[in-house]
Amino acid sequence: MTNKVMPTYGRLNIAFAEGKGAWLTDTEGKQYLDAFSGVAVCNLGHAHPAVTAAISDQAATLIHTSNYYQIPLQTELAEKLTALSGMEQVFFCNSGAEANEAAIKIARKYGHNKGIDKPVIIVMDGSFHGRTLATLTATGNPKVHAGFEPLVAGFVRVPYDDLDALKMAIGHWPEAVAVMLEPIQGEGGVRVPDADYLAEIRDLCTQRKLLMMLDEVQTGIGRTGEWFAFQHSEHLLPDVMMLAKGLGNGMPIGACLVSGAAVNVLQAGNHGSTFGGNPLACRAALAVLDVIETDKVLQNVKTLNAVMVRGFEQALAGQEGVKTIRAAGFMFGIELLIPCFELVQQALDKGILINVTADKVVRLLPPLVINRDEANQIISTVSELIIDFLASKAVDSVA
Numbered sequence: 001m002t003n004k005v006m007p008t009y010g011r012l013n014i015a016f017a018e019g020k021g022a023w024l025t026d027t028e029g030k031q032y033l034d035a036f037s038g039v040a041v042c043n044l045g046h047a048h049p050a051v052t053a054a055i056s057d058q059a060a061t062l063i064h065t066s067n068y069y070q071i072p073l074q075t076e077l078a079e080k081l082t083a084l085s086g087m088e089q090v091f092f093c094n095s096g097a098e099a100n101e102a103a104i105k106i107a108r109k110y111g112h113n114k115g116i117d118k119p120v121i122i123v124m125d126g127s128f129h130g131r132t133l134a135t136l137t138a139t140g141n142p143k144v145h146a147g148f149e150p151l152v153a154g155f156v157r158v159p160y161d162d163l164d165a166l167k168m169a170i171g172h173w174p175e176a177v178a179v180m181l182e183p184i185q186g187e188g189g190v191r192v193p194d195a196d197y198l199a200e201i202r203d204l205c206t207q208r209k210l211l212m213m214l215d216e217v218q219t220g221i222g223r224t225g226e227w228f229a230f231q232h233s234e235h236l237l238p239d240v241m242m243l244a245k246g247l248g249n250g251m252p253i254g255a256c257l258v259s260g261a262a263v264n265v266l267q268a269g270n271h272g273s274t275f276g277g278n279p280l281a282c283r284a285a286l287a288v289l290d291v292i293e294t295d296k297v298l299q300n301v302k303t304l305n306a307v308m309v310r311g312f313e314q315a316l317a318g319q320e321g322v323k324t325i326r327a328a329g330f331m332f333g334i335e336l337l338i339p340c341f342e343l344v345q346q347a348l349d350k351g352i353l354i355n356v357t358a359d360k361v362v363r364l365l366p367p368l369v370i371n372r373d374e375a376n377q378i379i380s381t382v383s384e385l386i387i388d389f390l391a392s393k394a395v396d397s398v399a
């Protein structure tokens with residue numbers, strides 16, 4: 001039988017039948033430790049009992065009505081997300097790309113409201129914002145653009161973590177209305193910017209009346225040890241924040257939050273989504289937020305981040321093929337000097353799910369609820385894999 005699914009993904013030859021916590025079981029019955037969480041989605045692990053119960057109960061009660069009507073669970077979730085973040089309003093959608101589309105529309109409308117006919121959004125090299133036409137244009141990776149030109153107008157790009165370049169772009173583009181970026185670049189290789197980078201951008205945006213739009217699709221919902229990555233910087237609030245991934249722990253839901261100058265920019269009829277914020281997705285997200293709070297999940301991330309960083313630094317000390325180890329909460333990037341995609345399959349063979357991004361970066365995004373034993377297992381297995389891989393390459397180059 002030929003596979004009738006479009007070949008848009010380079011899939012590994014494995015399928016999973018079930019999961020529990022940080023563990024997945026494949027269709028042959030073999031177990032794997034999940035250090036990837038379905039790309040930072042299953043932050044509470046697989047089949048979390050509280051999330052499962054909430055979804056089951058809601059599915060048996062009411063799955064979908066429509067945004068033509070009041071949706072109390074949506075109101076409740078908006079209340080909760082604004083309280084946690086300090087933002088003021090929320091638009092609900094179904095994915096990260098859609099949350100970013102909403103942000104891009106807000107920026108353009110904000111510009112038009114100020115009399116700017118051709119608003120420009122400043123975006124970053126190395127970024128990833130999604131696969132729709134506008135979000136792939138915003139994405140700073142030529143491979144994502146290739147074959148889809150003409151790209152959407154109204155974006156200019158600057159190097160990430162380079163304030164001078166950003167200042168120059170702002171000076172050069174009087175039509176600039178927003179700066180859109182990830183607080184830590186995920187797909188770009190777990191790139192953690194300078195400590196004061198976001199605060200400086202906040203100041204620049206305030207001075208120039210630009211919207212600061214933070215794509216927290218990957219970093220949000222506890223991934224970095226705070227609810228949102230911007231909360232690592234004191235007194236900082238973006239004008240727009242985009243969420244998805246971990247918000248539903250696998251139930252598709254995205255959100256675009258606004259504060260300050262971005263509030264009420266979108267009015268009735270300006271934007272919408274049939275499924276966005278339906279009762280089922282909102283109930284799942286409310287359960288996720290509740291578990292993160294009651295189980296002190298952020299504390300677990302902070303404690304085990306320190307354990308894992310120390311563990312990797314010790315285990316990989318002296319490995320010349322390791323360029324750097326970067327981490328923020330439970331986002332780990334171990335950058336090698338050589339491309340290392342083979343490691344993904346080698347890790348599977350050893351019973352662990354990892355990812356390689358930006359060619360040379362081993363990226364780990366474990367569920368936020370792993371325990372110390374699981375953290376230690378990730379450190380030892382992944383370090384051993386990297387050491388063996390580098391040794392095999394050194395032998396290759398000698399031979």
Ligand SMILES: Cc1ncc(COP(=O)(O)O)c(C=O)c1O
Nearest residue numbers: 095096097128129130186217218
């Ligand atoms: C930072 C960031 N933004 C946006 C997206 C796109 O999200 P989605 O695949 O849900 O559209 C991703 C996905 O990896 C992401 O990491």
